[in-house]
Amino acid sequence: MSLSCIKIKKPFNISYYTDDELRSFSFKHVGKNVQVAQSCNIIGLENISLGNNVRIDGFTTIIASGAGFLNIGSYVHIGGYTFLSAGAGIIIKNFCGLSQGVKIYSKSDDYSGKKLTYPTIS
Numbered sequence: 337m338s339l340s341c342i343k344i345k346k347p348f349n350i351s352y353y354t355d356d357e358l359r360s361f362s363f364k365h366v367g368k369n370v371q372v373a374q375s376c377n378i379i380g381l382e383n384i385s386l387g388n389n390v391r392i393d394g395f396t397t398i399i400a401s402g403a404g405f406l407n408i409g410s411y412v413h414i415g416g417y418t419f420l421s422a423g424a425g426i427i428i429k430n431f432c433g434l435s436q437g438v439k440i441y442s443k444s445d446d447y448s449g450k451k452l453t454y455p456t457i458s
Contacts, residue, residue, distance in 0.1 A: 353372045378397075387411075395416050399423070413433045418437065
């Protein structure tokens with residue numbers, strides 16, 4: 337098959353879900369004018385609230401499963417390749433920005449000695 341037979345729409349274009357599309361998912365709340373890159377990995381949609389005028393750029397990973405939660409205020413930009421581990425909750429207030437590659441952890445392993453901490457040992 338020749339490459340001329342393949343029709344590509346906007347190659348290398350990173351697309352964003354619109355707020356209307358995001359509302360059709362299971363997010364806890366989605367405000368107005370929200371954009372989330374389609375290349376994001378997001379776990380725990382039901383625990384995530386997005387305010388108005390929020391943009392989350394590509395290849396960001398968000399984990400808000402179990403008892404965790406993520407509340408993002410309005411006018412917030414999260415740069416690409418950011419990692420948010422919201423196991424104990426993260427609140428990002430209005431008019432905040434996270435630069436590309438930021439990593440935020442709200443919960444750590446249990447170092448009390450009562451449990452093993454390594455993920456390969458249960």
